[in-house]
Amino acid sequence: MSSATISKEVAEAVYSRGLEGIIAGETSICSVEQGGLLYRGYEIHDLAANATFEEVAFVLLEGAKPDARQLARFKQELVAERALPASILQFLKDVGPALKAGTAVPMDVCRTAVSLLGHIDPDCQDNSAAANLRKAKRLLAKMPAIIGHMQNVIDGKPFVRPETGGDPTLSHAANLLYLMTGQKPVEEYARCVDVSLILYAEHDFNASTFTSRVIAGTLSDMHGAVCGGIAALKGPLHGGANEAAMEMLKRIDAWVAKGGTVEGYMDNAFATKEKLMGFGHRVYKNGDHRAPILGALGREIARKQGPNSLKWFDMGDKVQKIMLEKKNIHPNVDFPCGMTYFVMGIPVPQYTPIFVASRVSGWCAHVMEQHANNRIIRPLSKYTGAPLRPWKG
Ligand SMILES: CC(C)(COP(=O)(O)OP(=O)(O)OC[C@H]1O[C@@H](n2cnc3c(N)ncnc32)[C@H](O)[C@@H]1OP(=O)(O)O)[C@@H](O)C(=O)NCCC(=O)NCCS
Known part of the structure; x- marks a missing residue:
């Protein structure tokens, strides 16, 4: 077995740092290209202008555009699953002091809440297509209540309608805002968040979805895969960038208030190799299709x-x-x-959790796709360590 030589398989394998340019699997859920972003064939501008988040989630999870009856059924199923079990409400209360102290952050609280939900989900260990779809709907339905009730705890306020997980007449997006504040949002804010959820719902083999697929690829369960997805999304190079981008703008604002200029801040950032958050993309080198759509809605609210x-x-x-x-x-x-969430008054540490309230639909669709046609995901590595050496002597 022991050999100092590199096998032919490894020597001939293609190496790409960060897996750039590597096709790591097949998917029929989403296509991410500079020329267009498609969810199951539907183009993102078309969806943002004409669909609701619930319709998009249905397309991702059930595979096709819903008719009126299917959509009504899907919405009913989500509303019925919104309320959190008592053990999760208790966890959110218990973690309150750590959230206020800053040792716990909302993304980690979301991750733990999903993990705890797994313990009491009757389908947790069942990876069949039907069980996976049931779990996907439960997780999707419950994310706004996790975020909203967590914010209630942070604000020192009672939970907003915990018995129903909010207002059954409100959409996923509007209910999310309602749960966080206790105030029903105006139509423009609800639609703006709805569009942001549509834009965030799915993006093929991004880091968090790939993480979820790697977990699912060992035939592990959906709750575990979603926990992994949340952990990966948290990082500022991925989903955490929406919070980091706003924090950066606040730093620029403070810099300008002290007599500096935006140009000066940027030159300093370039000189010190500071990454400008909310810029750049592994696939889109000529612009992200989603950015102008959300930017226009946010600017109109700000105006x-x-x-x-x-x-x-x-x-x-x-x-x-x-x-x-x-x-x-x-x-x-x-x-x-x-910027858009900021002018709507949403607390910055909840921006990435709101991303979760959407992307959970994409993660779950990928877990189901992986389980339906599985091969374990196990790449090679390029060894850069010590050469063969004896243990004794
Ligand atoms: C998204 C991201 C991780 C992609 O990384 P990547 O594919 O490895 O980046 P690239 O290979 O295209 O980077 C090319 C060059 O541009 C630089 N660059 C990329 N994004 C940058 C940014 N946001 N600020 C400053 N420089 C950046 C890189 O440092 C690199 O410079 P170098 O050649 O001198 O080392 C990266 O652009 C980034 O860190 N962006 C900020 C975080 C963010 O907004 N993430 C959300 C993504 S949706």
Whole structure:
């Protein structure tokens, strides 16, 4: 067995750092290309203009566009699954002090809540297609209540309608905002969040979805795969970028308040190799299809609110212009998302959890696809360690 020579298989294998440019599997769920973003054949501008998040989630999970009866049934199923079990409500109360102290962060709380839900889900260990679909709907339905009730705890307020997980008459997006605040959102805000959920729902083999597929590929369960997806999404190079982008704009604002300029901040960032959050993408080198869609909605909300809100979008435009001129790097969807959620008054640490409330639909669709046609995902590595050496002597 022991040999100092590299096998022919490894020597001839293609190596690509960060798996760039590697096709790591097949999917019929989504196509991500510079030329277009498609969910099961439907183009993202078309979906953002004409569909609701619930319709998109149905397309992803059930595979086809719903007719009126199917959509009504799907919405009913989600509403029926919204309320959180008592043990999860208790966990959210218990983690409150750690959230307030900052040792716990909302993304980790989402991850733990999903893990706990697995313990009491009757289908948890069943990977059949029917059980997976039931679990997917439960997880999708419950994410807004996890986020909303967590925010209630942070704000020191009672849970908003925990017995029903919110208001059964509200959409997934509107109910999410309602659960977080206790106030029913105006139509424009609800639709804006709805569109953001449509844009965030799915993106083929991105880091979190790939993580979920790797977990599912060992024939592990959906709750575990979604926990892994949440952990991967949290990072600022992935979903955490929507929070990081807004924090960066706040730093630029503080820099300008002290007499600096946006250009000066950017030059300093380039000189110190600071990454500009909400910019760049592994696949989209000429722009992210989703960014202008959300940017336009957010800017319109800011315009109606007045100069104090609009200033973020004006500053964002400057940052974008400089990034394009000096680095030829375009914004991704997380850049306008940060500003858009900010002007709607959503607390920054909940931006990535809101991403989860959408992307859970994509993760679950991929878990089902992986389980339906599984081969374990097990690449090679390029060994860079010590050469063969004896243990004794
Ligand atoms: C998304 C991201 C991780 C993609 O990484 P990647 O595919 O490895 O990036 P690339 O290979 O295209 O990077 C090419 C060059 O541009 C630079 N670059 C890419 N994104 C940058 C950014 N946001 N700020 C500054 N420089 C950036 C890289 O450092 C690299 O420079 P180098 O050649 O001098 O090392 C990366 O662009 C990034 O970190 N962006 C910020 C985080 C973010 O917004 N994530 C959300 C993605 S949807």
